[in-house]
Amino acid sequence: MELASSKIATCSHSSFLSPINRFLRNENSKKKFNVKNKMKSLVIRNASDGETAVVIEKPKVVREYKVFQGSPMPFGATAKDGGVNFAVHSSAAVSATLCLISLTDLQENRVTKKINLDPLVNKTGDVWHAFLKGDFENMLYGYTLDGNFAPEEGFYYDSSRILLDPYAKAVISREEFGSLGPGGNCWPQMAGMVPSSDNEFDWEGDLPLMYSQRDLIIYEMHVRGFTRHGSSGSNFPGTYLGVVEKLDHLKVLMDVVFNHTAEGNEKGPILSFRGTVLHATDATHFIIENCDKRNVYVCVNDKDKCLCKQVPGSQKSRHAVHMDVCCTDMKGAFHIVQGEYYNYSGCGNTLNCNHPVVRQFILDCLRYWVEEMHVDGFRFDLASILTRSSSLWDAVNVYGNPIESDFLTTGTPLSSPPLIDMISNDPILRRVKLIAEAWDAGGLYQVGTFPHWGIWSEWNGKYRDIVRQFIKGTDGFSGAFAECLCGSPNLYQGGRKPWNSINFICAHDGFTLADLVTYNKKHNLANGEENSDGENHNNSWNCGQEGEFANLSVKRLRKRQMRNFFLCLMVSQGVPMIYMGDEYGHTKGGNNNTYCHDSFINYFRWDKKEDSSTEFFRFCCLMTKFRRECESLGLDDFPTADRLQWHGHHPGTPDWSETSRFVAFSLMDSIKREIYIAFNTSHLPVTASLPERPGYRWEPLVDTSKPTPFDFLTNDLPEKSIAIRQYSHFLDANLYPMLSYSSIILLLAPDDNA
Numbered sequence: 064m065e066l067a068s069s070k071i072a073t074c075s076h077s078s079f080l081s082p083i084n085r086f087l088r089n090e091n092s093k094k095k096f097n098v099k100n101k102m103k104s105l106v107i108r109n110a111s112d113g114e115t116a117v118v119i120e121k122p123k124v125v126r127e128y129k130v131f132q133g134s135p136m137p138f139g140a141t142a143k144d145g146g147v148n149f150a151v152h153s154s155a156a157v158s159a160t161l162c163l164i165s166l167t168d169l170q171e172n173r174v175t176k177k178i179n180l181d182p183l184v185n186k187t188g189d190v191w192h193a194f195l196k197g198d199f200e201n202m203l204y205g206y207t208l209d210g211n212f213a214p215e216e217g218f219y220y221d222s223s224r225i226l227l228d229p230y231a232k233a234v235i236s237r238e239e240f241g242s243l244g245p246g247g248n249c250w251p252q253m254a255g256m257v258p259s260s261d262n263e264f265d266w267e268g269d270l271p272l273m274y275s276q277r278d279l280i281i282y283e284m285h286v287r288g289f290t291r292h293g294s295s296g297s298n299f300p301g302t303y304l305g306v307v308e309k310l311d312h313l314k315v316l317m318d319v320v321f322n323h324t325a326e327g328n329e330k331g332p333i334l335s336f337r338g339t340v341l342h343a344t345d346a347t348h349f350i351i352e353n354c355d356k357r358n359v360y361v362c363v364n365d366k367d368k369c370l371c372k373q374v375p376g377s378q379k380s381r382h383a384v385h386m387d388v389c390c391t392d393m394k395g396a397f398h399i400v401q402g403e404y405y406n407y408s409g410c411g412n413t414l415n416c417n418h419p420v421v422r423q424f425i426l427d428c429l430r431y432w433v434e435e436m437h438v439d440g441f442r443f444d445l446a447s448i449l450t451r452s453s454s455l456w457d458a459v460n461v462y463g464n465p466i467e468s469d470f471l472t473t474g475t476p477l478s479s480p481p482l483i484d485m486i487s488n489d490p491i492l493r494r495v496k497l498i499a500e501a502w503d504a505g506g507l508y509q510v511g512t513f514p515h516w517g518i519w520s521e522w523n524g525k526y527r528d529i530v531r532q533f534i535k536g537t538d539g540f541s542g543a544f545a546e547c548l549c550g551s552p553n554l555y556q557g558g559r560k561p562w563n564s565i566n567f568i569c570a571h572d573g574f575t576l577a578d579l580v581t582y583n584k585k586h587n588l589a590n591g592e593e594n595s596d597g598e599n600h601n602n603s604w605n606c607g608q609e610g611e612f613a614n615l616s617v618k619r620l621r622k623r624q625m626r627n628f629f630l631c632l633m634v635s636q637g638v639p640m641i642y643m644g645d646e647y648g649h650t651k652g653g654n655n656n657t658y659c660h661d662s663f664i665n666y667f668r669w670d671k672k673e674d675s676s677t678e679f680f681r682f683c684c685l686m687t688k689f690r691r692e693c694e695s696l697g698l699d700d701f702p703t704a705d706r707l708q709w710h711g712h713h714p715g716t717p718d719w720s721e722t723s724r725f726v727a728f729s730l731m732d733s734i735k736r737e738i739y740i741a742f743n744t745s746h747l748p749v750t751a752s753l754p755e756r757p758g759y760r761w762e763p764l765v766d767t768s769k770p771t772p773f774d775f776l777t778n779d780l781p782e783k784s785i786a787i788r789q790y791s792h793f794l795d796a797n798l799y800p801m802l803s804y805s806s807i808i809l810l811l812a813p814d815d816n817a
Contacts, residue, residue: 126198128163130178133194135187138427139230140204142260146196149204151228152189152420155218156208158182159191162225164203164254169235172252174225175202203235203254204228229424231255232431269437272383276496276520277562277697280687281385281640282313283570285665289643292663294670312672313382383439385496386432390414390425390443405474407448409504417453422482430491440496442522447503450480450514476507480514487516498522498565511554515563523551523564523637530568531579531602533724534627536744536804541723544742545709548728550636552701561701564637568628569645572598573655576628576645579603580621581611586653589660597656611650620804626682626767626774627742627806633686634740634808636698646683647672678771685775686765689808695732706731710741714754729754737811743801753797753809760814761794762787768805 133148141148149161163176178193180186185193191206205227210220227234233256290297290305297305407413415421432438443449451474486492493516501513501521510524526547533544546553550561569576574585583605587597606620607613613621625648632639643649644667651657651664672680690696695706709717710727718725727741739761743749753761763786765775776783793799801807 126163126176126202128176128178128195128197131194131196132184133192135190135192137230138190138424139228139232140255140258142258144194146194147199147257148192148194149228150190150192151206151230153191153208153210154189154420156191156210156220158209158222159186160207160222161193161195162205162207162254163257164205164225164252166201166203166235169203169252169254199257199259202257204231204257205254225252225254227253228255230427232258266437271437271495272439274383274439276638277560277699278691279383279562279638280690281565281638282643283387283567283640284643285571287661288665289667291661292666292668292670294668296669310382383496384437385440385442385498386438387442387444388429389445390416390428390449405505407451407474407503407505407507408445413448415453416449417451417477417480417482419453419481421453422485425482426485426489426492429486430489433491433495438495440498442498442500444500445503446499446501446513447476447507447509448505449482449499450476450509451503451507452477452480474505476509478514483514483516483519487518493518496520511551515559517558520563520565520638522570522640523547523554523566525554526551526564526566526635526637527568527570528602530628530631533726534624534631534742534744534804535602535604536724536746538724539721541726542719544726545717545719545728548631548635548726549707550698550701556701561636561698562638565640566632566635566637567640567642568632569642570640571642574601574603574653575642575649575651576625577621577648577650578653578655579628580624581605581609581613581650582653583609584653585655587656589652589654589664590656591659597654601655610653622679623767623802623804625679627744627804629679629683629686630765630767630806630808631742633690634696636696636702639690641683643667647680681771682774685777689764692734693732693738694734695730695738702730708754710739710751710754712749713752725749725751727751735810739809739811740807741799741801742806744804746803748800748802750793750798750800751807753799755797756811758814759811761797761799761809762812763790763794763799763807764810765808766801766805767807768802 129146131146133150135150137148138150138152141150151159153159159180161178161180162174163178164173165175168175178195180191180193185191205225207222207225208220209222211218212220234253235256236253284306286303286306287301289295290299290309291301293300295305295309297308299305299308405413416425429441432441453473486497497518498520499509499513499522501509501511502524508524510521513519513521515521529540529543529547533540547566551564552561555561555563569579574582579601580603582601582603585594585597585599585601587594590596604624605613605617606624607617629645632641647668649668649671654660654664657664695702698706708715708729710729711718711723712725717727724745725741725743727739730738730740732738736759737756739753741751743751763776767774772780773782773786776786780786787794790799799807799809
């Protein structure tokens with residue numbers, strides 16, 4: 064028997080069928096008939112086994128809505144006064160229709176109810192609006208707009224297309240991610256959820272953590288990848304709640320959970336940024352069920368997985384949450400001139416961020432996440448796009464008056480971009496952490512020069528490049544490396560502080576830390592682009608052999624280099640950022656562009672982390688703990704000669720020559736007395752002469768050339784005294800031997816024999 068729809072019942076009970084059968088006989092055994100009344104309809108079909116079945120088809124409930132004028136503000140769908148106000152901006156639409164779509168109709172690409180908006184009643188300026196009362200349970204919405212279709216002028220109005228509201232607080236599509244629509248349509252219909260004023264989320268007294276930025280250690284995380292692997296043992300793998308289960312792991316590493324992208328499951332990646340795509344690297348659409356604060360991130364039919372529960376969970380364990388936001392490439396108002404789209408993002412769809420309406424939209428989105436979702440800060444992807452001029456740029460449009468000689472081409476970088484100005488001076492947003500990725504794919508590079516208003520920090524890409532070059536032993540970088548250790552005063556001195564530099568070695572783009580010391584070249588064939596994608600200039604070094612399969616001496620050197628990189632990150636002024644998985648040596652097999660993989664390549668391997676818990680993970684935990692203990696490694700200002708002294712192979716004689724591969728310094732610390740730190744990135748060993756401190760002697764704490772556990776000598780290490788005695792003849796002479804490609808930390812201690 065073939066069923067007519069999914070919401071039907073079948074019955075083959077003989078007492079019910081007998082009158083029907085008599086009717087069929089009287090009608091010469093017709094195969095189908097309908098009996099209609101006010102309550103139901105019957106569909107009768109011949110079953111394959113010769114019996115007749117009756118299908119009861121429930122009538123479709125038609126919802127009715129009362130339509131009122133409504134208000135042009137606020138934008139989006141807003142529940143209030145027993146109804147919902149809808150408002151959407153369109154500067155050139157000649158007509159607008161509000162489309163209400165039930166969950167069932169969404170699957171079939173049908174509109175449940177169309178409400179034509181009257182331009183005389185339901186339009187104010189460029190805003191179309193209406194206030195509706197009725198039953199909105201499980202109801203979605205979108206718009207159709209009609210107007211001029213002239214691509215050469217930048218107009219693409221098409222009334223056959225249902226458009227998303229950019230202010231939608233939640234977006235929903237078909238239940239199964241990647242499922243085709245009717246006719247094989249591979250782009251599923253999407254719609255916003257109509258909001259409800261019910262079910263307010265209980266924040267349980269949660270308040271902003273308000274950490275001082277100089278004290279932060281940031282961990283860049285992919286939420287899905289963090290617990291998706293089976294070895295996580297999570298009850299909620301690949302979700303925000305999965306992260307909450309693993310907060311003990313994060314507790315030993317950092318203060319800030321830096322969410323790079325969204326959670327998800329077999330139903331797809333999910334996220335809502337009031338319609339703006341957060342940097343969900345491989346997402347083509349987002350699946351969300353409800354738009355109240357409790358469920359705004361939630362997968363369809365999966366109501367217990369949400370960031371809202373991660374935020375208070377994280378903050379109870381003293382972890383702040385920063386969101387990685389990408390309001391530079393998305394569907395919306397683009398940079399476009401004479402029909403040509405500008406591409407500063409590398410993936411098209413470059414948002415016209417300094418357009419007056421768009422920049423207000425971005426501000427509203429950010430405020431929503433701070434006020435409603437309690438996030439503590441934002442990292443802006445390709446933030447230099449936010450500084451480019453609008454395609455509507457002119458001084459009158461932006462400032463209200465003309466400026467002489469103000470002729471700007473679309474996309475020209477602005478010294479005082481209106482959007483950055485508005486964010487920086489917003490009474491809510493200026494109180495949270497604001498971090499810029501200060502470059503874009505159009506060639507604009509603003510590290511050190513991003514418009515900052517004294518509060519913006521930057522991903523310090525120059526730190527990454529210089530440190531990679533120096534640690535692998537490239538000549539000509541000793542002076543630049545010293546600048547990096549001091550918080551890059553060459554970039555940030557004069558209006559900003561060391562903590563405006565977000566220091567990192569690796570991030571979601573590029574090699575992992577383990578791959579950085581294992582591969583000279585990218586290995587991206589798995590991405591399906593014949594290895595043409597991804598960065599070619601990685602400043603990596605495989606330590607002598609390409610790939611994971613190498614001889615023992617190469618593998619030892621790689622472990623040493625990983626420790627060197629991490630030590631450098633932890634002793635540099637500024638804010639260190641760790642990339643997820645680097646703390647145990649996660650590898651992606653040399654793939655430096657894994658945005659397209661939802662697999663073990665990007666999954667945090669908890670089994671590998673446990674295997675290495677006695678090695679690199681131990682070292683990372685101890686180094687982060689050491690940084691927190693030192694008063695001098697998170698300074699509020701750049702170090703001066705009163706606190707810091709540079710050294711070379713001999714005290715007080717640093718070597719800044721082109722061929723120098725040795726940098727050392729001592730740092731006064733109110734807790735540790737004095738710290739001596741040295742880096743030897745030469746292929747040759749050296750013996751460093753240490754600064755004389757009468758009445759004191761230098762004791763080793765860290766030596767990256769040593770195997771675990773002697774790479775970091777903790778007080779509870781039984782063999783610590785033996786390890787120190789092995790170097791006593793050097794230390795008695797105020798010397799310390801360093802192997803090639805190694806770094807050390809020594810602490811000043813009272814000399815009992817003095």
